[in-house]
Amino acid sequence: MMYRPLNCFVILALVLAAQVFVTFQATANGCTNAQPAAHVLLLSIDGLHDLDLANYIKAHPDSAMASLTGTGVRYTSAYTVRPSDSFPTFLALITGGSPASTGVYYDDSYDRSLWPPNVTDGPTGTAVTFTEAPDINPFALDGGGGLNPYALPRDPARDGALVYPHNYLRVNTIFEVVKAGGGHTAYAEKHLTYEIAHGPSGQGVDDLYTPEINANNQYGVSITKSVAATEAYDDLKVQAVVNQINGFDHTGTNAAPVPTIFGMNFQAVSVAQKLKTSQGISGGTVPGAGSYADGAGTPGPLLADALNHTDASLGLILSRLADAGLHDSTFVVLVGKHGNSPMDTNRFTVFPPSSLTAIVNPVATVLKATIDDVGLFWLADQSMTEAAAAALRANQNTYNIQDVFAGESFRSMWADPLVDPRAPDIILFPKPGTLYTTSSKKFAEHGGGSEQDTHVALVISHPSLVPQTNRTAVVTTQVAPTILQLLGLNPLSLQAVVQERTPLLPGFESLQAGINPPFQPASFCYKPTKNVQ
Secondary structure (H helix, E strand, O other): OOOOOOOHHHHHHHHHHHHHHHHHHHHHOOOOOOOOOOEEEEEEEOOOEHHHHHHHHHHOOOOHHHHHHHOEEEEOOEEOOOOOOHHHHHHHHHHOOOHHHHOOOOOEEEEOOOEOOOOOOOOOOEEEEOOOOOEOOOOOOOOOOOEOHHHOOEEHHHOOEEOOHHHHOOOOOHHHHHHHOOOOEEEEOOOHHHHHHHOOOOOOOOEEEOOOOOOEOOOOOEHHHOHHHHHHHHHHHHHHHHHHHOOEOOOOOOEOOOOOEEEEEEOHHHHHHHEOOOEOOOOOEOOOOOOEOOOOOOEOHHHHHHHHHHHHHHHHHHHHHHHOOOHHHEEEEEEOOOOOEOOOHHHOEEEOOHHHHHHHOOOOOEEEEEEOOOEEEEEOOHHHHHHHHHHHHOOOOOOOEEEEEEOHHHHOOOOOOOOOOOOOOEEEEEOOOEEEOOOOOEOOEOOOOOHHHHEEOEEEEOOOOOOEEEOOOEEHHHHHHHHHHHOOOOHHHOHHHHHHOOOOOOOOOHHHHHHOOOOOOOOOOOOOOOOOO
């Protein structure tokens, strides 16, 4: 999926020009004391396709999701970065960048320039695992109290210092920009390793809440094996957001400013899309199957329940915003962080991951392979990349391989593996519906590059806006600079936005904002029309 971004210097000129124009317009329209948006609430839902959103609001016209689309711009052709793993797709939302600039391709990757954990001399090269694995106790909701330093890589360039996730990120985040501008920041995510949200400074999020999604609940049930347990897990983060709306930190015990930028991630929809069957919150198997009932995206029983629960949570958050008098000063961003594939379980095909490494290893020794709904390969001898890629292509029909990116085809999409020590030598995307896994318990997964992996819901909502549908193809990297624009901050403060020339979402660009009110950065005076064009 391609788009033609504006030259970053052109964007800067438009930003400056629009700021002058907007100030004039605010006065001309009879607005006084215009202020920036006080808050942006970023709500991401793992697994929420645009089709899921469309089907849900059609079936539930009085739902919270319908309410958000009823006062906002819905982008029906929004796509994630690729690979569509949770780590790079989350970073896209908060940095405005793809793996080419963030340096993060997956939550389980490889870096040729780092030492392995507990090593401070000798050859470099190590797996970098930022899943639940580095938790002191990955089965505990608090991760055992932090990340285990003995599980973290070490950096020769910093005298062997530990590499925490935030050290690994190469570019800054919206949280760092907002905090530097005097704002208060908060967010809730699914692993302790999402402390990467702090950005390179290590201090971007004032109030970060990261309960471990892979923990066991109070009944000893693995949260991700139960839709009900995952819903209860999501409720913890919903309560954290409600506490922040009410003027406290996420615990609800310490007074704090209402955050300028805050939000959370929901997991229940994604878990319900993946599981074939679900345990109950306290154990046993509950009736009904996961995933979808058909290829049209009709949710099965578990997924219908997860969607309803998530929508009720959205409704609670929106009602609390209204109760606190924040409804009119808060833009809400609703986005699917990634999709899951396949939606049609009749297309579900499984191969063991070893089937791919068995193709590559005789040609080129694999240092690291990350294989699921995607295949990433780091080779010991990079000069053998084309030969290894050719071997995979020769087996495309046998193992349902859709695309193999290596050499020039890789460099045109991502960074040069011969220059960037983190870039895999090969990325493989399977045909839609194909997973490379040994698990017999799931119908779907994410991380790949298919339509259903990457085509997600995206809505920007504010009470001043009338419902609009924008079919322009956009990328979720565009959310980050748009958030800064909404807050009256410079989108070019984001390093990835400058590096990748990431544009704002259509209708929120500075020039369009000036020419087509109502959207005016740093203003809530929407006259004479409510349409963003």
